[in-house]
Amino acid sequence: MLELKGIKKSFGSIEVLHGVDLDVRAGEVHALLGENGAGKSTLMKVLCGIIRHSDGVIRIDGKECSFSNYDEAIAAGVGIVFQEFSLIPYLNAVENMFLAREIKTRFGLLDRAAMRRRAQEILQQLDVDISLHLPVASLSVAEQQFVEIAKALSLDARILILDEPTATLTPSEVEHLFKVIRELRKKGVAIVFISHHLEEIFQICDRITVLRDGEYIGTCNVSDVDNDGLVEMMVGRRIENSFPPKPGIAPDAARVLEVEEVQLKRGGPISSFFLREGEILGFAGLVGSGRTETALALLGAYPAARCKVKVDGVETRFAEPADGLAHGIGLLPESRKEQGLITSFSILQNVSLNNYGKYRKNTWFIDLKKELACTKDAMGQVSVKAEGPLSRVDTLSGGNQQKVVIARWINHDMKILIFDEPTRGIDVGAKAEIYLLMREFTAQGYSIVMISSELPEVIGMSDRVCVFRDGGIAATVEGADITSETVMTYATTGRPDHAA
Numbered sequence: 001m002l003e004l005k006g007i008k009k010s011f012g013s014i015e016v017l018h019g020v021d022l023d024v025r026a027g028e029v030h031a032l033l034g035e036n037g038a039g040k041s042t043l044m045k046v047l048c049g050i051i052r053h054s055d056g057v058i059r060i061d062g063k064e065c066s067f068s069n070y071d072e073a074i075a076a077g078v079g080i081v082f083q084e085f086s087l088i089p090y091l092n093a094v095e096n097m098f099l100a101r102e103i104k105t106r107f108g109l110l111d112r113a114a115m116r117r118r119a120q121e122i123l124q125q126l127d128v129d130i131s132l133h134l135p136v137a138s139l140s141v142a143e144q145q146f147v148e149i150a151k152a153l154s155l156d157a158r159i160l161i162l163d164e165p166t167a168t169l170t171p172s173e174v175e176h177l178f179k180v181i182r183e184l185r186k187k188g189v190a191i192v193f194i195s196h197h198l199e200e201i202f203q204i205c206d207r208i209t210v211l212r213d214g215e216y217i218g219t220c221n222v223s224d225v226d227n228d229g230l231v232e233m234m235v236g237r238r239i240e241n242s243f244p245p246k247p248g249i250a251p252d253a254a255r256v257l258e259v260e261e262v263q264l265k266r267g268g269p270i271s272s273f274f275l276r277e278g279e280i281l282g283f284a285g286l287v288g289s290g291r292t293e294t295a296l297a298l299l300g301a302y303p304a305a306r307c308k309v310k311v312d313g314v315e316t317r318f319a320e321p322a323d324g325l326a327h328g329i330g331l332l333p334e335s336r337k338e339q340g341l342i343t344s345f346s347i348l349q350n351v352s353l354n355n356y357g358k359y360r361k362n363t364w365f366i367d368l369k370k371e372l373a374c375t376k377d378a379m380g381q382v383s384v385k386a387e388g389p390l391s392r393v394d395t396l397s398g399g400n401q402q403k404v405v406i407a408r409w410i411n412h413d414m415k416i417l418i419f420d421e422p423t424r425g426i427d428v429g430a431k432a433e434i435y436l437l438m439r440e441f442t443a444q445g446y447s448i449v450m451i452s453s454e455l456p457e458v459i460g461m462s463d464r465v466c467v468f469r470d471g472g473i474a475a476t477v478e479g480a481d482i483t484s485e486t487v488m489t490y491a492t493t494g495r496p497d498h499a500a
Helices: 041-048 070-075 094-096 112-125 143-152 171-186 198-204 227-235 290-299 321-326 336-340 348-350 368-382 398-411 429-444 457-460 482-492
Strands: 002-011 013-023 029-033 055-060 063-065 078-083 159-164 189-195 207-212 215-221 254-264 271-275 280-284 306-311 315-317 328-333 417-420 447-451 465-470 472-478
Touching: 002 041, 013 029, 013 041, 013 055, 013 189, 013 207, 029 041, 029 198, 041 159, 041 189, 094 112, 094 143, 094 198, 094 315, 112 143, 112 215, 143 159, 143 171, 171 189, 189 198, 189 465, 198 227, 198 280, 207 227, 207 472, 215 227, 227 417, 254 290, 254 447, 271 280, 271 321, 271 447, 271 472, 280 290, 280 429, 290 306, 290 321, 290 417, 290 447, 321 328, 321 368, 328 398, 348 368, 348 398, 368 398, 398 429, 429 447, 429 457, 457 482, 465 482, 472 482
Parallel strands: 013 215, 029 189, 029 207, 078 159, 159 189, 280 447, 280 465, 328 417, 417 447
Antiparallel strands: 002 013, 002 055, 055 063, 207 215, 254 271, 254 306, 306 315, 465 472
């Protein structure tokens, strides 16, 4: 159904796609894999007419096509669900689905009833129950994801591109999405599936095409390759073990942070936990279990009913996040682009945020040489790959954007780091680098709270794990008890009696 042959793309004098090939059959789920910056999104934007390719051929049903814009691609049956949602938050699902192509009556007025009926039909096909009256900003992330998919299907797309569709979904929501994908496959829709979760590739895809640094590496059947083989194709080397060894924490290690009697809502469970010097403390649990809210509460960024905090044994109260910064606690938030970075700013500006006092030359001026030197030093410590400190953050890969946030806190001399979903949306090679950085930091005396929805990450990186359920800590496990069975038992039942 779809063939891309010898696709090249240059931005100025820099070529980013070097003759890439891709073919997708009707009724096939075809994985497109590669590290951040490999060219996946650029290739899909070429297919959708969002950017024009420099050379090469696009064929649909054997017919050569050339799209000047997305509308022409839509007319040819191509739909895309972007990794970053393209919904307008203040419009409802129906208005988003039919934006700029509204159904009208013969008098030229909006036929809201017809649009609503069509939206309901598509959502019923997806077996999704979503309120059509509410603005999409009030919907859950999973519901917004299904609105995006419904929007693409409303275009009668025969070729559907899903860019990181599961990045923000719970396991049950992922399974629901896969059920939808299998139904679309039965109807002959050709699906391009982009994901950093390799286990999903083996679960849902038929064939795989791998890109590396804008080069076509190869195409293979899912049944003909294993996880290690895929990683080697993607990064050009074998990654034997993503998780560095755990050094072990001395029982008498100093408690750098103690959180007592944290209660997110009145009448809810009351929890306590502590963090030791050089330790990675994992926060695990299902989405909505209170992991992130508890971390934000101790920073003064979430209005908890109560929360007592001690830093280095001294009781303190954080009324706002600035108080947390003053006590050496930095947050790498779940959404780095919305909450952690100003992507239109340079690396230097992002690293300097919250810390311009460090560069004050006198009352009115900033020591620019010192700012530049400190930024370069922080970039070097976390190995940010960029042309230089003045590079815009939105030109970096996801992994390097994550490192810029970490560099800010290193530059700010934070000693306690809260990492919320530290590897979400980054590739396997960058994940291994982040994991190694975390262990290097703890070896230098930093302490880390790591919030993660990925069980292998929790188990592979945590020295101890606080398992959350219904807004509180159900259990804290360590050592040999940190297993997927134990963690999931506490997360789902709150009881140890079924734990393996």
